[in-house]
Amino acid sequence: MPFTPFHMGLGLAAKAVAPRLISLQVFGLAQVAMDIEPAIGMAMGKDVLHGWTHTLWGAVPIAVACVVTWRALEGRRIWRWTFERLRIESLWVTSFFGVWSHVLLDALIHRDMGSTRALLPGIGDIFYSHEVVEIACLVAASVGLLTLGVRLGVKAPLEAIWSNLRDPVAWFRKPL
Numbered sequence: 001m002p003f004t005p006f007h008m009g010l011g012l013a014a015k016a017v018a019p020r021l022i023s024l025q026v027f028g029l030a031q032v033a034m035d036i037e038p039a040i041g042m043a044m045g046k047d048v049l050h051g052w053t054h055t056l057w058g059a060v061p062i063a064v065a066c067v068v069t070w071r072a073l074e075g076r077r078i079w080r081w082t083f084e085r086l087r088i089e090s091l092w093v094t095s096f097f098g099v100w101s102h103v104l105l106d107a108l109i110h111r112d113m114g115s116t117r118a119l120l121p122g123i124g125d126i127f128y129s130h131e132v133v134e135i136a137c138l139v140a141a142s143v144g145l146l147t148l149g150v151r152l153g154v155k156a157p158l159e160a161i162w163s164n165l166r167d168p169v170a171w172f173r174k175p176l
């Protein structure tokens with residue numbers, strides 16, 4: 001669970017490679033959806049936190065749930081945040097990339113993911129430490145952000161952030 005935000009590093013890197021195909025919002029939704037099971041397990045004090053959702057097959061219904069949820073929410077607005085409308089292929093690709101990359105990353109470090117680890121060639125008994133994978137995710141995030149900055153330009157996003165910060169009262173105003 002504490003690891004969830006680090007997964008976004010891969011999302012940012014993927015967005016930099018294919019900005020029109022990958023949606024960061026949907027990728028983020030997939031990460032949160034994936035870690036609902038471990039969060040419940042943690043709250044209940046279970047020994048095995050990564051159960052059926054953290055397998056390649058078990059992640060499939062999570063990806064489908066993300067697609068269905070997004071279709072229900074897209075175009076809606078909460079405060080100043082709009083659930084972006086997406087092409088259907090972008091929605092499917094991002095959801096599946098989100099859940100499967102999550103399973104593979106988690107399998108590198110969690111001991112309770114034996115069945116998925118068995119599928120990874122050459123990994124054997126090697127367990128990566130949280131720190132190593134977290135640093136790799138931060139590097140992916142930095143490279144991704146830099147690449148996006150170069151590809152898409154930094155002016156428009158910075159102006160959008162600034163206009164939000166300048167007018168916090170508007171966050172609570174109803175959209176017109």
Ligand SMILES: [Zn+2]
Nearest residue numbers: 034035038106
């Ligand atoms: Zn996880």
